[in-house]
Amino acid sequence: MMLETESLLLRGAMKPDDRPLWFDVYRAFPPIVEPKFARAKPENKPIRQILYKEDIIRAKFHGKGHGLSSNMLSLTGETHTKKLIQKYEQLKSQGIPEEELIDKCVVGVDSERQEASKTTVQNPDSVSSHVLAEANLKSIFKE
Template sequence: MAQSRLEKIGTIFTRVQGLLRGGAMKAEDKPIWYDVYAAFPPKAEPRFDRVAPEVPVKKIFYGEDVVRAKLHRQNKPQETISLLDNRRSSQSQQFVQIYQNLKTQGALDDQKIYETALDLLAEQRQQSRLEATPEEAAPELDTETKTQLLSDFKEASESQATKSSSPPTPPKTKRDAGVGINIDSLFKD
């Protein structure tokens, strides 16, 4: 059984067990899960032909899911979302927050709350667009870095315009002074 890779013959446990007994796998190379599986075997052996149990899938909805689905169905928010940016909330998150704030006040019915939240979101987005300036768009870059980037961009565009046959040499900056790596020697073959 150890020589077979077919999932229909035995289980992964019995195949690893056969490899260990036959000497094809060293004891130090055995998987981490092997000892746990041997100590606590499952009640039903995990075979390919075992019938899956009929378990009904529970529907899990939160109140905000219904509101968000209604927003996306009717208005289709068009924005680019970066999953790496945790500081900025998405348009649908802002809408749900406004909706929940209005709902806690309890003065309106659901449809009026939805329409009011849409209006407030539009006002908030318009106000944030007016307040944003190019300097605020990149506050983490200081003036020295911006000028360095601008000069690097100009150098690159000039070297690209000349279309010289030799590869352009990178500009020497403070960052390159202590590096000491010759890139050309890395890729010689």
């Protein structure tokens, strides 16, 4: 296909503005192995599962409905789930039984969040406070 398109361009049968989008990319980055229909299919290798230690902890929290909230205006960049995992690791190192860990983590992180919201002084002149004051989800979806 590349040779045909190149020949059409050289002979003037195709204008340079009418060339296909892939033509320049293919010319700049030619494949290592020429694509052919007669080539044998590659071997299908199974996809290796990648699970981290935090994924299992995350699944426990999400299974009980915790860790799903997020604050997009948070300046720290830490998600609720990340805080729960940190609290989980902290309490586990203290020797708390596995059955009680999730509930204690949720209580601990929620109390920390409530304390932080009490001590945080909101700037009434900030852009985010104006956006939050004017936000009305019901009217957003009506339009």
